Amino acid sequence: MRVAENLNAALHGLLDDDPTAYVLGEDVLDPYGGAFKITKGLSMRFPGRVIGTPISEGALTGVAAGLALTGNTAVAEIMFGDFVALAFDQICNFASKSVSMYGKRLPLRMVVRCPTGGGRGYGPTHSQSMQKHFVGMPGLSLYEMSPFHDNRAVFTAMLQRGEPCLFFEDKVLYTRQMDQVDPMFRVRRDGELAVIDLEDRPDCVIIAPGGMAHRTLAAMKTLVLQQEISCRLLVPSRLYPLDVDAMLPHLGEVVLVAEESTAGGTWGGEVAHLLHERVWDRLRGPVRLVHSRASVIPTAAHLESEVLAGESTIHDAVRKALRG
Amino acid sequence: MTETLDRLRLSRLGDDDLELLLLVRHFELKLLELYGRGELNGTTHTCLGQEYVPVSLRPLLGEHDHIFSNHRGHGHYLARFADPHGLLAEIMGREGAVCGGVGGSQHIHRDRYLSTGVQGESLPVAAGVALHLKRAEPGALACVYIGDGTWGEGAVYEALNLASLWRLPLLVVVENNGIAQSTPTTSQMAGSIAGRAAAFGVKHHLVVSTDVNEIRTSLEPLVTEVRDCRPLVVEFVTHRLGPHSKGDDIRPADAVQAARDNDWYVRYANDHPDQFHRLDRLVRAEVQAIADEVAARPLSRWEES
Numbered sequence: 173m174r175v176a177e178n179l180n181a182a183l184h185g186l187l188d189d190d191p192t193a194y195v196l197g198e199d200v201l202d203p204y205g206g207a208f209k210i211t212k213g214l215s216m217r218f219p220g221r222v223i224g225t226p227i228s229e230g231a232l233t234g235v236a237a238g239l240a241l242t243g244n245t246a247v248a249e250i251m252f253g254d255f256v257a258l259a260f261d262q263i264c265n266f267a268s269k270s271v272s273m274y275g276k277r278l279p280l281r282m283v284v285r286c287p288t289g290g291g292r293g294y295g296p297t298h299s300q301s302m303q304k305h306f307v308g309m310p311g312l313s314l315y316e317m318s319p320f321h322d323n324r325a326v327f328t329a330m331l332q333r334g335e336p337c338l339f340f341e342d343k344v345l346y347t348r349q350m351d352q353v354d355p356m357f358r359v360r361r362d363g364e365l366a367v368i369d370l371e372d373r374p375d376c377v378i379i380a381p382g383g384m385a386h387r388t389l390a391a392m393k394t395l396v397l398q399q400e401i402s403c404r405l406l407v408p409s410r411l412y413p414l415d416v417d418a419m420l421p422h423l424g425e426v427v428l429v430a431e432e433s434t435a436g437g438t439w440g441g442e443v444a445h446l447l448h449e450r451v452w453d454r455l456r457g458p459v460r461l462v463h464s465r466a467s468v469i470p471t472a473a474h475l476e477s478e479v480l481a482g483e484s485t486i487h488d489a490v491r492k493a494l495r496g
Numbered sequence: 497m498t499e500t501l502d503r504l505r506l507s508r509l510g511d512d513d514l515e516l517l518l519l520v521r522h523f524e525l526k527l528l529e530l531y532g533r534g535e536l537n538g539t540t541h542t543c544l545g546q547e548y549v550p551v552s553l554r555p556l557l558g559e560h561d562h563i564f565s566n567h568r569g570h571g572h573y574l575a576r577f578a579d580p581h582g583l584l585a586e587i588m589g590r591e592g593a594v595c596g597g598v599g600g601s602q603h604i605h606r607d608r609y610l611s612t613g614v615q616g617e618s619l620p621v622a623a624g625v626a627l628h629l630k631r632a633e634p635g636a637l638a639c640v641y642i643g644d645g646t647w648g649e650g651a652v653y654e655a656l657n658l659a660s661l662w663r664l665p666l667l668v669v670v671e672n673n674g675i676a677q678s679t680p681t682t683s684q685m686a687g688s689i690a691g692r693a694a695a696f697g698v699k700h701h702l703v704v705s706t707d708v709n710e711i712r713t714s715l716e717p718l719v720t721e722v723r724d725c726r727p728l729v730v731e732f733v734t735h736r737l738g739p740h741s742k743g744d745d746i747r748p749a750d751a752v753q754a755a756r757d758n759d760w761y762v763r764y765a766n767d768h769p770d771q772f773h774r775l776d777r778l779v780r781a782e783v784q785a786i787a788d789e790v791a792a793r794p795l796s797r798w799e800e801s
C-alpha cells in the first residue's frame with residue numbers, strides 16, 4: 173500500500189470511528205480530494221464533516237481550534253506546509269497556549285497536517301521543511317509521517333495527547349510504499365520508535381524522521397556494500413517532545429541526525445543537545461547533523477538537488493563521522 | 497469620538513442593572529488605584545466609560561452562548577458571571593483566581609467564556625465554535641467583542657467571510673471608542689465598519705445610545721436573528737474614559753473631555769440621583785471590601801497537569 177493510501181485510509185477510519193471528527197482545508201472536497209489527493213472520498217462518505225474552506229490558513233486553523241474547543245476532533249489540512257506560516261498565530265498564540273494558559277488543562281484534539289519538503293521542483297515557497305519553526309512550543313507536539321508507522325495509529329496517538337499536533341508529511345513519501353525496505357535490513361518496532369538495521373552492534377546510528385528514512389536506507393545500503401559500514405536507522409514518530417529515553421538502548425558511539433530542513437536552528441540541533449546531556453560520555457564525538465544547505469530551495473532539479481540533503485549527504489556524513 | 501452623543505435623559509434602570517454597571521465602574525477604578533500603588537503585576541486595560549455595552553447585552557445572551565472577550569474584558573466577564581472576587585484574584589494572583597493567576601487580566605477561560613490578548617485572533621475560533629453550535633446546539637450563538645483598532649487584522653475578514661458563507665450564528669460586538677491605544681480611528685481605518693460588514697453581506701447595526709434599556713430593545717430582535725444563523729456586526733459608538741492601560745493617556749484634553757461628557761455615570765447620577773447615590777455608595781463599599789479581602793488571600797497556585 174502506498175503511503176498516501178494509508179494516510180487516506182487513516183482519515184476515513186478516523187471519521188468513521190469518531191462522530192465528532194472534522195476534516196477541513198482548501199480544495200479538500202471530492203472529486204478533487206485535496207492538492208495531494210489525501211482527502212479523496214472523504215466528503216462523499218462524510219458530507220458535512222469534511223469542509224472545504226476559502227484560502228484562509230489562519231481562519232481555517234482557528235476554526236479547527238474552535239471545533240476542538242467545543243469538544244470535537246479537528247484535522248486541518250494546510251495545502252503546502254509552507255503556508256502554515258499564515259496560521260502561526262493560531263497555532264502558537266491560541267491553540268497551543270490554550271492548553272495550559274487558563275490555569276487548568278484544556279484538552280484540544282486537533283491536528284494540522286502539513287505536506288512538507290522538496291524534491292518535487294515546486295520551488296522556494298512550496299518546498300520547505302517547517303518543523304524547526306515549531307520546536308519548543310509548550311502545548312504543541314510535532315509528528316512526522318513515516319513509511320514505518322501506520323497513520324491510523326499515529327492519528328490515535330496524536331489525538332490522545334489532548335493538545336494540538338502538527339503532522340509533517342514529506343510529500344515524496346506519498347507515492348512510496350509503506351514498510352518498504354531492502355530485504356537485507358531487519359525492521360523492528362520498539363514502542364513508537366522504528367528500528368532498522370543489519371546487526372546488533374552497528375558502527376553508526378542515524379536518527380531520521382519519516383521523510384528522510386528512505387534516503388537514509390539507500391545510504392545505509394551503499395555504505396555496507398561498498399565500505400562494509402553497518403548502520404542502524406531510528407525513526408521516531410513524534411519529533412517533539414522527543415522521547416529520548418526510548419532511543420538510548422539503540423544508540424552506539426557514533427550518532428547522526430539526518431533531516432531535510434535547511435541549516436540553522438534545526439530539529440537535529442535539539443536532538444543532539446538532548447543526547448549530549450544524556451550520553452555524552454558514551455559517544456566517540458559530538459552527534460553529527462545532516463541537513464540541507466542554508467539556502468532557499470531552488471526550483472530547477474539540478475539546483476534543488478545541490479541544496480537538499482539526500483542519500484549522498486548522509487553517506488558522506490557517516491564516513492566522515494567514522495573517520496574521526 | 498469627539499462629538500457628544502445622546503443628550504436625552506437616560507431611562508431608569510432596574511437596581512440589578514445599575515448595580516452591575518456600578519460594580520464594573522468601581523472594579524476598574526479600584527484596579528487603577530491598586531496599580532498606582534504598585535500592588536498589581538503587569539498591566540491592565542479598563543473599560544471605564546464602556547461598562548454599559550456588556551450590561552446591555554447581558555440578558556440577551558444565555559449560558560449556552562459562547563463569549564469571546566479581549567484585552568478590555570473585565571466588564572464582559574463581570575456581566576457574565578458577577579464574580580468580582582474570582583476576577584480580582586486572577587488579576588492579583590491570589591487564591592480563588594479564575595485561572596490560577598496564569599492568564600491574568602486578559603486570558604480568562606471559564607465555562608463558555610474565553611478571552612485572549614492577541615487582537616483579532618478569536619474571530620476565527622469563534623467561527624469554529626459557531627459552526628459547532630449551528631450543528632450541535634441550534635439556537636446558541638458565539639459572541640465576540642472587539643475594538644475598532646482590531647479591524648486592522650486580516651483574521652477579522654477571514655472570519656467574517658466564513659460567517660457569512662457558512663451562515664454562522666456569530667455576533668460581533670464592536671466597541672468603537674474612536675481610539676486604539678494611541679491611534680485615533682481616523683488614522684487607522686479607511687472606509688467604515690459598516691462598509692466592511694456590507695462587503696461580506698453581513699448585517700451591521702449601529703448603536704449610539706448609552707441607554708441600557710433602549711439598546712436592549714433595539715438589539716433583542718437582531719440577536720434573535722443571529723440565533724437563526726444570520727451573522728451580525730453590532731457597532732457601539734462609545735468612549736474610553738480612562739487610559740489605554742495605565743497612565744499612558746496622551747489624548748488631547750478635548751478628547752478626554754468629550755469622553756467625560758458622554759459618561760453614563762455622571763449623566764445617570766444627574767437623571768436619577770436618589771437611586772444612583774443609594775447604590776453607588778453601596779457598590780463602592782462592596783468593591784473596597786472585595787479588594788481588601790482578596791489582597792489578604794494567599795498567593796494562587798498553578799496546578800500544572
Ligand SMILES: Cc1ncc(C[n+]2csc(CCOP(=O)(O)OP(=O)(O)O)c2C)c(N)n1
Nearest residue numbers: 567568613614615643644645646675676677
Ligand atoms: C495582534 C496584536 N497587535 C497588537 C496588540 C497590542 N494592543 C493591545 S490593545 C491594542 C489596541 C486595540 O485597539 P481596539 O481594538 O480599538 O480596542 P480598544 O483598546 O480601543 O478597546 C493594541 C494595539 C495586540 N494585543 N495584539
